[in-house]
Amino acid sequence: MNWCERCERNEAKVHLKMEATSMHLCTNCYNQLMAEELEVDLDQLLESFAMKDGQGVSRTFYVERRVNPIGIYLEAVENIEFGYKFAVHGELKSNQQELLSKLMEKVRKGIREQQVETGVFPNGQEYNTVINDQLKGLIEYDASSEGTPLVINTGACHHPNFVED
Numbered sequence: 001m002n003w004c005e006r007c008e009r010n011e012a013k014v015h016l017k018m019e020a021t022s023m024h025l026c027t028n029c030y031n032q033l034m035a036e037e038l039e040v041d042l043d044q045l046l047e048s049f050a051m052k053d054g055q056g057v058s059r060t061f062y063v064e065r066r067v068n069p070i071g072i073y074l075e076a077v078e079n080i081e082f083g084y085k086f087a088v089h090g091e092l093k094s095n096q097q098e099l100l101s102k103l104m105e106k107v108r109k110g111i112r113e114q115q116v117e118t119g120v121f122p123n124g125q126e127y128n129t130v131i132n133d134q135l136k137g138l139i140e141y142d143a144s145s146e147g148t149p150l151v152i153n154t155g156a157c158h159h160p161n162f163v164e165d
């Protein structure tokens with residue numbers, strides 16, 4: 001893990017290059033520097049929240065903020081591997097609490113609909129079907145299956161790794 005060069009306490013997640021300086025920073029330090037530079041106030045925001053999905057399963061999200069010269073980026077990242085991720089963008093001077101509300105609304109809508117259904121064949125083998133012929137997810141490279149795209153379906157309830165064939 002790379003440590004933040006400014007506070008030396010948190011994981012460095014941002015590589016900042018400005019004029020002659022180049023620094024690896026954690027999100028907090030990065031935001032503080034950018035906020036000073038861009039004259040933006042950093043509102044106190046929730047660090048995490050939990051919400052129930054369409055199946056009544058409670059899901060926990062961490063809120064990540066990034067202040068960029070082109071605006072403020074807020075992301076909600078679920079606390080599990082291959083979990084949900086949602087993001088919203090706002091202008092630099094936008095109300096950050098409102099932006100957070102927008103993000104939470106997006107999460108609420110996004111996790112409400114179930115996209116993959118699990119069924120069982122008469123021989124006991126399980127299968128996945130895509131509801132409404134729609135699947136939203138991340139396409140990632142899976143090193144263990146040659147050349148097969150791995151679709152990480154963020155909407156699956158019991159089978160987070162839905163492999164498309």
Ligand SMILES: [Zn+2]
Binds near residue numbers: 007009025
């Ligand atoms: Zn730091």
